[in-house]
Amino acid sequence: MHDHRRLGRELGLFGTDPLIGAGLPYWLPEGAAVRHALEEYIRDTERRAGYRHVYSPVLGKRELYEISGHWAHYSEDMFPPMDVGGEQVVLRPSLCPHHAVIYRSRSHSYRELPLRMAELGGMYRAELSGVLGGLGRVRAIHLNDAHIFCTLEQAADEARAALDMIRGAYAALGIRPARLRLSLPGPGGKYVADAQKWRRSTALLREVLDNSGVPYEAVEGEAAFYGPKIDVQVADAAGRESTLSTVQIDFHQPERFDLHYIGADGAKHRPVMVHRSVIGSVERAVAHLIEVHGGAFPAWLSPTQLVVLPVSEAQLPDAEAFSRRCARAGLRAEVSGERSLGARVRAARLVPYQAVIGPKEAAAGRVALRLRDGRRLDALPADEVVARVEALVSARRAELWEAEGGES
Incomplete structure (x- = not known):
């Protein structure tokens, strides 16, 4: 594996100052393109899974976090409150209190549940300088967060579906x-003191993991202050999890x-709140990618x-026209016309597709396609190249090319 802190800067993806x-890293245009594609992917995946998206402010009154329990159990990791107009407001450390408030902004029937609420939102944590690094x-974290409000009978299925979404995204x-990892409370931690709730939520998560057939480890001391969680661990280039x-x-x-929600009996019932993040924070996800x-x-x-690589300056107008055609199809394309062709091919070694246009290709309205994996394809009509690349990209396919008849 590569160290993203070095490679990300070399590739012009992000920087710090x-x-x-x-x-507090900033995103350069190349990195912003990766981030935008990742955000589009996860929002589209959530929409298809029945999630509704919301936006909520990155600030909240201190009282909000006193109610949620963050102030009592998590304030050491929060930025100090700011005095504004006689009130104290805080940069939020998580999105769940806002989503709880959005849920209770109107009444709900059992027929609406599960209600899946998602947001790719900013949150802020006062991390110590010694643990900061790269992305x-x-x-400043932008989290792919979601909260599912459901009945107790639905909770295990919703958690299981979230785990399936994570598997699909990783693929x-x-x-x-x-x-x-099944993250449980440990000695000395600042956890909510309600043994019955801990037992119920732990039993449900164990059920989900046991039924999934995937090996896991139970680890004490890694739970959230309000409950246990399933954590999907990844390792970086140095082997750190x-x-x-x-x-x-x-x-x-x-x-x-x-x-609460109104049940079939006409009475009020307490929903269960399933928290889930499929790709975690955009920053950490891109670092790992x-x-x-x-x-x-x-x-x-x-x-x-x-x-697009014109062989000589004479093909530059054709290359620019082909690049514009790609852009109209939604592809991120650019023209490279300086230096020798060999040098430009080497400089573009990480680009999935290199479209070479020489005199013969320009005259015939074709392009000679080179793939990142070293394959060279016979010259194809420009429209066909655009259509086939766009189809692979839109489908988020892993392979670089699909031959006619479906053979890759």
Whole structure:
């Protein structure tokens, strides 16, 4: 594996500056393209799975986090409150209190459940400077978060479905988890004191893991303050583990925020809150993808998906026209016309598709396609190349090319 802190800067994906501050990376255009593609993928996946997306503010009154329990159990990891107009507001450390408030903003019937609420939102944690590094550990986090409000009978199925979504995303992204962990409370931690809720949520998560047939380890001291969780662990280039994806079952916050739904009996009932994040934070996900792929991202994630290489200056107008055709099809394409052809081919070694246009190709309206894996294809009509590359990218396929008849 590669070190994303070095390679990410070499590839012009992100950077940092002391004037902005430690743990606050900025995204350069190439990195922003990867991030945008990843965000589009996860939002589309969630929509297909029945999630509804919301937006919520990155600030909240201190009282919000006192109700949620964050202030009592997590304030050491939060930024200090700010005094504004006689009130104290806080940069949020998580999205769940906001989503609880959104849920309770109107009444709900059991017929609406499960209600799946998702947001790719910003949150902020006062990480110590000694643990910060690259995109893997930052202070400004953009989390692919979701909260499912459901009945007790639905909770295990919703957690299981979330675990299935994580598996599907990892397959599409080329990620292999290091292990699955059932994170439990440990001695000395600041946890919500309600043994019955801990037993119920732990039993449900064990049921989900046992039925999944995937090996896992139970580890004490890694739970959230309000409940246990399933953590999907990944390893970086140095072999250090971190949590990328999580699934949690929470009985605590629905009670703290007095959430309810109207049951079939006409009475009020307390929902269960399932927290889940499929790809975790965008920052950590991209850091891991850089290391896994060494910058040679799947075509649908690649910052530049196709580079057009005119053999000589005479073909530059044809190359620019072909690049515009690719852009109209939604592909990220650019023209490389300086230096020798060999030097340009080497410089574009991480780009999935290299379209070479020489005198013969320009005259025939064709392009000679080179694939990142070293294959060279016979010259094809320009429209066919655009259509076939666009189809592979839109489907988020792992392979670079599919021959006619479906053979890769």
